[in-house]
Amino acid sequence: MKFALFLLFPVYLATTALRAAPDAPATPAPAAVAPFRLVFKSYDGNPRMSNDFKKFSFQIDTINLRQPSEFLQLGQMIPNTQLKVSQFVFKEVYDTKLQENVDASELTVVNVITGKTAVLPFNKLVDVSGIYTPPVRANK
Numbered sequence: 001m002k003f004a005l006f007l008l009f010p011v012y013l014a015t016t017a018l019r020a021a022p023d024a025p026a027t028p029a030p031a032a033v034a035p036f037r038l039v040f041k042s043y044d045g046n047p048r049m050s051n052d053f054k055k056f057s058f059q060i061d062t063i064n065l066r067q068p069s070e071f072l073q074l075g076q077m078i079p080n081t082q083l084k085v086s087q088f089v090f091k092e093v094y095d096t097k098l099q100e101n102v103d104a105s106e107l108t109v110v111n112v113i114t115g116k117t118a119v120l121p122f123n124k125l126v127d128v129s130g131i132y133t134p135p136v137r138a139n140k
Contacts, residue, residue, distance in 0.1 A: 036129040037063040038078075040107040040120035047090035047105070058085060058107055063125070065134065078109065083132055086110045086117070 041059040057071040065080055077084050087108040092101040107120045109128065116131035 033129050033133055035064060035127045036132055036134055037125055037127050038083075038109070038118075038120055039063065039125050040105075040122055041069065043088070043105070047088075053088045053090075056088065058088065060085070060107070060120070077112070081132060081134065082111050082113050083109045083128070084112050 039061040041061055043056050043058045045053075045056040047053070047056075054074050057073055059069050059071050060078060061069050062078065062081070067080065070079060072078065072085050074085055074088060085107060089106045089108075091104040091106060093104040094100070095102045103122050105122045107122075108117055109120060109131075110117045111131045114131065118126065118128040118131050120126050120128075
């Protein structure tokens with residue numbers, strides 16, 4: 001029995017050392033950041049024929065805002081956000097399974113307040129909560 005107590009005593013000391021002092025002020029837990037996801041779905045125009053991407057429209061879906069898809073041009077704001085479409089880069093990569101080139105284009109959005117940017121790869125769900133967190137709406 002003495003041997004078992006001897007083994008448990010270091011465990012007791014370790015757990016009591018981890019507890020906060022009773023007179024220590026409670027620190028609030030950091031607030032969890034809600035995800036804010038975007039999808040760059042499509043674009044019109046042929047980037048192989050024209051480098052003037054300012055005339056193109058880009059379909060952006062705001063998953064967490066529950067609003068219709070937006071078709072925006074470079075320089076336009078995504079409605080109900082602080083994000084602006086800033087740059088389009090046409091890319092193609094070779095897919096070994098399909099044995100052909102597939103679209104891997106990227107659309108860059110920028111937070112107009114902070115200047116932080118995020119890249120949206122074509123047809124990929126991206127969480128941009130690192131550059132923008134929408135305001136929390138009060139329940140009515």
